[in-house]
Structure formats: structure tokens, C-alpha cells
Amino acid sequence: MLINEKKITIKNGMHILLRSANANHAKEICNLRHITSEETHFMVRYPEEVDLNDEQLKKTLESIENDEKDFMITAFLDGRIIGDAGIMKINKYMKCRHRAYFGISILKEYCNQGIGKSMLNLVLKQAMINGFEQVELGVFEDNSAAIHLYEKCGFKQVGILPRAFKLKDGTYRDEIKMVCILKDIRRNRQFIL
Template identity: 25%
Template sequence: MKTNQQEFDVKGISYIIRSAMDKDAKSLSEIRLQIDGETENLDREQGEAFIDTPGFERLIETDTRNSRNLFLVAVVHDKIVGFSRCEGHSLSRTSHKVEFGVCVLKDYWGYGIGRNLLKKSIAWADSNDIKKISLHVLETNDKAIELYKRFGFEIEGILKNDKFLADGKYYNTIIMGRFRE
């Protein structure tokens, strides 16, 4: 589904958040690969589960057509610096919810991009009668966990020893959800 673009100015950086478009596919493929190498907060190591340009074109097309999906990008000076997706479900018993995920280039952390992608996703979900947004977050990602809590997400469960990171240790994944009556 598409939404209206919105402009932000945070700490001297201006950016827009808008729906992903076909022309974004190549940049999204490149930026996802870069982001995966910048943090261990995500599920993938750099290069794993690689999505090429045609793959992103298909995702964008699917998300644009599906009223239960939303694909947003954050753009600074015509450069995509982050993105988020809400992916819905077609099964009747789970059609009330979407799964949220977000990625932002490390150079752009601290400018509210993740927060604003989340805010825009929540507003979209609320206006489209989506009752629940769920997400997974690594237990060590304290800033993200606090952000999600500020927006009404609650811890619903813990996947114990769910991720094996570069330091040779296992970490838990926290499952969080925001439910709107």
C-alpha cells in the first residue's frame, strides 16, 4: 500500500519518508547489504539472504498492491538511508496483524529516522484497522527496546539463545507487540 510522503528536519538533517517505488530497488539492494555489515542487531550477516534488484522490484510491487503491507524508505538528498516494512498476513486468523522491521544506515543513527519510520507505520496501521504490530529485537538493542515501549509495544516473549553472534555467545530475541482495540 502507498502512503503520503512526509518531510522531517532533525538535528540539521532534512529527510523525507515515503512509500518505496520501483526506481528504489537497486539502491535498496545495495543499502540492505551495507546495513547488514554495520550491525549485529539484525538477523543476517552481510551477504546472507541477499535480495537483488529484481527481488526488491517484486517486494515493492507486492507491498504496493497488498493493503496489509507497507514499504517505506527514508531519503536524504535523493539517497535512501533507511527503510521499513510492515508485512501482513492473508490467513483469516492472522489478518489483523502485521510484522514490522526497520533498517537505517549507521551514519544516520540518532536523527530519528527509525523512530519516524515506526511512527508512520503505526499511523498507517491504525488508519487501516490493523489491530496488532509485532516485531523481534535483539536483547542487547536497548535503544530500540525503549523506543518500542514508548510507542506502546509490550514484551510478549523471549526466544532464548536465539542468535549466535560474532563474539561467540548466544543472545535472546525479544518478541514485542502493540495491540490496538
């Protein structure tokens, strides 16, 4: 599904364009995912595990573009991709069609500028329009900034998966499972955009 563009101004005064990426952006999105995986341990994969090549990602982007419910929002600064976020169905089965899974990545130098909050609010609105009833995510236990943002946007902690992530240094991190029931945030008017 394609997302119409939305212009936002972030805390430092820069103007960001939020919209769907297309297949021509595949190489830049692969690069974004590689960099964000290098910048923090909060991403599920290490940089060397960013396994989609340009052609595979082009096909994925085309598939998302043609999907009725799944979508991706990309953040552009002066034409350069600095972040992306997306929603995908949990699976294709009827019993789970009301559920979506959320993921996001933003270049470290643009974190804490309001981009993540703007993207998340736009994602939640579009998820509701697309007929999803709840959005789910998993977050590293020590990613306090992300947890705070998710809670501010209506997510609730629903469980912990112990030792979900094993880092290269041999240490473990728990995964906090969170869910946002979309009718609750609509009722509470938590959408900011």
C-alpha cells in the first residue's frame, strides 16, 4: 500500500518528508538497515546479517506497494533516507487478520528529534484505516527511550521473553512484548498528527 506524503518539522527545525519508498530506493534502504544495525545493539540483526540484496528488497517493496494492508513509511531529509517504519500482517490466517507487527529504524544522528514519534503516530493511524485492530512489537529491555515512546503512543507491556537476544559478547537481553489496541488510542485521542 502506498502512503501519501506528509511534511513534518522536527525539533532542530529541519523539514522531513514522510512517504512510501519505491523499488528505486532499495539500495538506500539496505544501506540504512546496515548502518542502523552498526549503530546500536537494539536492532535484531548485526550489520553482516542484513541479508536482503537490492533485487530482493525491490521485490519486497513492490509486494508491500501492492498489498491491501501492509505498508512502509520512509523518512526523507533533503532526498536522503534517514529512517523507515512499517506494518506487516502477523500472518495470513483469519484468526490473526486483526493483528499487525511494527518495526522502525532511524539513523542515530536523527534520534530524539521527534521523527520516531511522528512516524509511529502516522503508522498507527494508517493501521487503523487499514482495518487492523492491534499493533504489536518487541523491544530490547534496555532500550528505555523506545519503550517510553511506545508507551506515550498507547502501547502497553504485555510480557517479557527472557534471554531473547544473545549478543556477540555472550550477554543476553530480554525482549519486552508490547501491544497497542487501536480503539483505545482512538477513544483517548492519543494521535498527535
